[in-house]
Amino acid sequence: MxxxxxxxxxxxxxxxxxxxxxxxxxxxxxxxxxxxxxxxxxxxxxxxxxxxxxxxxxxxxxxxxxxxxxxxxxxxxxxxxxxARAGGVELPPPGAWTLDPAHSSVGAVAQHLGISSVHGRFTEFAGRIGIAPDIVSSRVEAVIAAASIDTGNALRDKHLKSPDFLDAEAYPEIVYRSHGLTPAGPDRWTVHGTLSLHGISRDVDLDLSYLGTGPDPWGGTRAAFRATAELRRDDFAMHYNQVVQAGISAIGTTLRVELDVQAVQGDGLPAAL
Known part of the structure; x- marks a missing residue:
């Protein structure tokens, strides 16, 4: 061609x-x-x-x-x-929005043996987004069940739930709460928030893209977002590693978090949130 x-x-x-x-x-x-x-x-x-x-x-x-x-x-x-979409996209209406777990995904990627990647996802989570009239005053919070990690390998998942990593029995919830928003483009923002993981809370920024708002087949209105972040395991006291040869660890020290989120207009969260 x-x-x-x-x-x-x-x-x-x-x-x-x-x-x-x-x-x-x-x-x-x-x-x-x-x-x-x-x-x-x-x-x-x-x-x-x-x-x-x-x-x-x-x-x-x-x-x-x-x-x-x-x-x-x-x-x-x-x-x-x-x-790029012409003129960006129309922002979602102000008010409460509830994350739809059935049409959202919370994933993480880690380097494996220095040459490939291991992909995992959490299957149980809930969240709420509060869109403010002044968009930079909007807030988001999410809770993830640590024990719901799924990498497609039962033995690996058991190890990830153990005290070497998530210690899901001692710290059953992973919580993220935002405290600020900075515009980064017509339909992009940096979300500033605090992540509580493995008993440690640290500030973590999310790179957020807004994908649009529209009606759904069930009579509701939903908005879609995509967000990414990078975490260092050492920042959350997850120091376990196995060196398989000089200079190469079995598992990378950095995790890439990937979120694909649909939120439905209205506040239908469980009482725990």
Whole structure:
């Protein structure tokens, strides 16, 4: 293929029916191609060597432009082209929102043997988001059952629940409560909060992306968010490790936390929250 690109949103979803327009340095259009349902744009039309301007557009998204330099092979490989929603997205209405565990995930990733990753998730959690009229005054709190860790391996999960790691019997709940919010873009914020884990409380920031609000099939309104953070196990007194060879530990000292959250408008939390 002479032209190839993958058009995606910032959170990784394909942008269907995006249009890629290629112009030469005189401003003459030399190529136009549409993305398919998977966001992939490809064209077999060869391009003469030289520089080109590539503009990617899609309804509801801000256009993206970049320069492509085509070599003797006549190929323009654009890779992933990320489109931002036009004007950001409309913020959720103020009020109480309840996390929907059935359509949310709380995961963590750790490096294993220095060459791969182990993915885990917590299967029991609840949370509440309070959207304030002044968005930076909004708050979030969440409680996770430590014993609900699931990595797909029963022996590993048992070890993770033990005093070497989560010590789920002594510290059954992992709690996060925010105390501030800083804008980081049209639909992005840094959430400042306190994480209580393994009997220790420390300030932890979340990088939060707001994905939008809309009606659901059950007559409610829901909002979607994605958030990430990095934690050091040593900060929470989880020092266990096994060195398998010089300089390489069985389990990495840093965890990447990945949250995909849907929240339903209204306050339907259990009494414990």
């Amino acid at each position: 002479a032209l190839h690109a993958q058009v995606r949103t910032r959170d990784g979803w394909a942008v269907q029916h995006a249009v890629v327009t290629v112009t030469d340095m005189t401003g003459t259009q030399v190529l136009r191609a549409d993305a398919g349902p998977d966001g992939v744009v490809s064209s077999a039309t060869p391009l003469a060597p030289g520089p080109y301007t590539v503009v990617v557009t899609a309804v509801g998204y801000a256009p993206a432009a970049r320069t492509a330099l085509v070599g003797a092979g006549g190929r323009a490989e654009l890779g992933a082209v990320v489109l």
